[in-house]
Amino acid sequence: MLGAFVRVILWLVAGLVVLMGAVMLVFLVPHSLYWRSREETLAGADPTRRALVVYQPGLGPRTREAALSLAQGLSDAGYTVILNRPGRHLPTDLSAYRLVAFGSPVYAGRTSPALRRYLRSVTGYGQAAIILFTSGGDPDNDNTGQLAALVPPERILHRVKFLATQDNRAAARSLGRDLGSRD
DSSP states (O other): OHHHHHHHHHHHHHHHHHHHHHHHHHHHHHHHSOOOOOOEEEOOSOTTSEEEEEEOOOSSSHHHHHHHHHHHHHHHTTOEEEEEOSSTTSOSBOTTOSEEEEEEEOBTTBOOHHHHHHHHHOOBOTTOEEEEEEEESOTTOOOHHHHHTTSOGGGEEEEEEEETTSOOHHHHHHHHHHHHTOO
């Protein structure tokens, strides 16, 4: 009788471990993978003012919304903006851009491994100013430091956290307009 009880407990524990592993896969694997190119171009008034916005999609829409709104603000300020996901399809020499933005959702206190992997592959920034942004639920930690450690510190123009509890589209668009109007 005791042996049957122990077997049931072991099966329950094994089932719980498998369930927890599946939940971790759902949350962490998409956050870690390179996504296929999904390039979007937003035309600006001045084609010589070019910006690149690279973002890792999250499980929800927040990071994409922030990236798109930031890109729209830069476009409003006259920039031609390329918006895409990190991966081998992107250039590693970013010196053709005046502004480059990198964005990541934050899960378990970590930014996207795929975006960090892409940042490590970048060979040059030229004179590009860098914008770093994250999206997540912890208002006390913006996590942009994980991205900032992978880019030249003197190139960083702005760092911001967009909270998952807020609609950040207007704030991101306004930020893009403001930062795009500085030069």
